Amino acid sequence: MYRCFLPEQSLYKKYGYTLTSPTYPFVTVVSNYQMNCTWEFTDWLQVQKNRTNRRPRAYLPDGGQRDFLTNKYSGVSYKYSDDRAKLNITYKSWENIADIVTWHARDVLRLVDDMSGISMHYAMKNYYLTGKRGLVLASDHPIVEVQAIQNGASHILSVGQVARETEDVSSMSFLEFAEKRRRYSEAFDFVATWGTIESVGLGRYGDVLDAFGDLQMMAMLGCSLKKGGLFFLGIPMGRDAVIFNQKRIYGHARLPMLIAGTDGQTVGYEIIGDEIKYNVVEKPKIAIVSVLRSLEQSKYYDIAISTVKCYAKIQGYHYILAVEKDFECYQKDQFFRRHCIIAKILPNFDAVLFLDADIGVVYPKRRIEEYMYQDFDVIFYDRFYNWEIMAGSYLVINTPYAIKFLMDFANYESTLPDSFHGTDNGALHFFIAERFFPEEMYTIDLCRQPYKYSRDFDDVFTYEACLRAILGARTEFDRIKILKKGTGWARDSWITDGVWSKEIGDFMLHSWKTSQIQTIPNQKIKPVKTSMYEWFNPLVGAIHLDKCHSKNMSWNYDERLLGDSEEMMTSLTELRNKVTKQQFRFFYRMKSFV
Incomplete structure (x- = not known):
């Protein structure tokens, strides 16, 4: 288990990470925190009470940079989006999942004009999902949901900012998922996310600003994974950075924190940027x-x-x-x-x-x-x-x-x-x-x-x-x-x-x-x-x-x-x-x- 911190300082008091040595490719970190699934969900629900419908912030909040930037371990740049309106849109792709699953893998990705997701398809193909139940962290289009079905998954629960209108997969909001956490504790054979986890807590969808939002969401997803299950993780990687309010880039410091505590097998893929390798499906x-x-x-x-x-x-x-x-x-x-x-x-x-x-x-x-x-x-x-x-x-x-x-x-x-x-x-x-x-x-x-x-x-x-x-x-x-x-x-x-x-x-x-x-x-x-x-x-x-x-x-x-x-x-x-x-x-x- 990897955890992260700068010498003698706690990068994240919330999880108690402490850096012990600046090893490569990941810094070596320790933590006194023991995973507590009940606390993760309860704490997240408490934080959501602060959610408002205000326009997302364009800059990091005063006093919050230390947490967001890993105590200056991460760089920062700014690229603004206000994507609240997307929560009220159900794209036709959700209504046509039954048709889309018959498409070729590359044609599915043309829905978002981003071919990097083809690696998720082949990672799933490599690990044989036939008959397995999966939990997917949803994005605007059902890309990962379709990929899982194409590779044999028998049942998909798609969890996102809002529930989607679809008859082909089960769908619910983060809030409903958290409230029903006991029903879904260690219930899934695999968990998958692509192009989503990196934006959690940055506010672009009107969500609550939370420097630890991605780490907490990963912990919540991990709590729903069976022992020894598979975690398909698709994230942008390179030098540690925050592109506010769009996404995070995961590097030597943040990546170990993200995957810490996942008891299943983490399947990373499509490494972009520095030569970072960690449990990556060999191409x-x-x-x-x-x-x-x-x-x-x-x-x-x-x-x-x-x-x-x-x-x-x-x-x-x-x-x-x-x-x-x-x-x-x-x-x-x-x-x-x-x-x-x-x-x-x-x-x-x-x-x-x-x-x-x-x-x-x-x-x-x-x-x-x-x-x-x-x-x-x-x-x-x-x-x-x-x-x-x-x-x-x-x-x-x-x-x-x-x-x-x-x-x-x-x-x-x-x-x-x-x-x-x-x-x-x-x-x-x-x-x-x-x-x-x-x-x-x-x-x-x-x-x-x-x-x-x-x-x-x-x-x-x-x-x-x-x-x-x-x-x-x-x-x-x-x-x-x-x-x-x-x-x-x-x-x-x-x-x-x-x-x-x-x-x-x-x-x-x-x-x-x-x-x-x-x-x-x-x-x-x-x-x-x-x-x-x-x-x-x-x-x-x-x-x-x-x-x-x-x-x-x-x-x-x-x-x-x-x-x-x-x-x-x-x-x-x-x-x-x-x-x-x-x-x-x-x-x-x-x-x-x-």
Whole structure:
């Protein structure tokens, strides 16, 4: 148990913390206080009698700075909010929880435009909440409530400033929860909070100013947790600070106080700021890999590669630019050879994201974990401009299944016909169809006719349309998942003439060959399909790898390529519909082969 104080002084008389030594990463502290759940709730209820409807304070109260700033151990800055009105608003998200739980994890977080919460999702996923009862400290939107349900929780009690109108989870106010404390004593298998605890006691919601409000709320939540239960804690971390009246930043001094006395297992996550680690769920060891025939080839993709290198440094991933000769992979076709190389690299990591070398990162705040699924070992995505499954980029998990799948696919080159076959991108469709639809071999063999005699891309697209008809609308095949158009981590840049938008989910863009870069015209650029052999660089200036780190995720963008999300969605929807029609037309071409 950690507690905190400056030498010979009590930082918090209320809890009696005393600092014994300035150890790192946390100061070592002791306390004479023994947890008393009855006193915690009774004292909190007594403090709430001082609540008024006055406008929140803009500055720390006179005489209160010592307590709020941990006896000057914490810094202070000011950013004001009066959020009392939010207590009278029930956002539609609370009414639509049953629908939202069907969304992808990253789509849920778009309700608040803050992707850092994806780590809460994966922490819950890692600790298996199936059948468990949970207590959630509510925020404006039911993000954590939805994440818990998505990961199997059987019952959720959401406690917040006010009770929310919802039929999908139980909801009550802090006040009602405190008054019914005996009913909920040690009643929950897990407790979860994200983006909430740090603002308790700062007054932005009209709550009573209380320098110890976050510590007391943590104690009250802990009193409701079963012995040995899980405490999912999502908080901003860095150097100790108070941004009044918005939030606290938890660092070497305040964090030990916050988690002191929690008898369960504290699951911290998404550490931002200083390198502070405390019972943090270990993030998966992920590598981003591109394969080249020689290092000299990297000059043809230097802009794309520099963005991926920078992104890997920012997010703490490994980056590998693999050279073919360094691996014992002897496939004749270079495109099949790279799948063997990925299979050789994969056992050294928890997961590998394979990228064509001309795929670049445009928005570095997204994380690869957003595309990892518990029941799937190999994740592909559909290309947007046609009906192909993309073979030049996929995400694989380190399992015997994935390694065998990659090696089997690499060796599938032996089945290539003597034709314009489309290498691995075309063969992937036969490989999947044969593997998961053996009962359809007659139909597959019909699709093989244009494959054997293919002369151009029209023939390639014809047999691919034939095979996609066999796969149908399915996107899941055993432990293989194919993400639908527009939901993968990358898309071709040229389908919107280089225009992009983080609001529509853009993360990585394909077809960034350095020799094909063009000068951006000084005019409005419409997000429409253009030549695949030209592209515009969305970044202003070169990437400097020495400046790539977790505290610097703000890249400089050329505003001419920042698209309007509604205009882009309209354009992409029109393209998707057009591609669907083309797929039927190419399938009709099969009549000349059968």
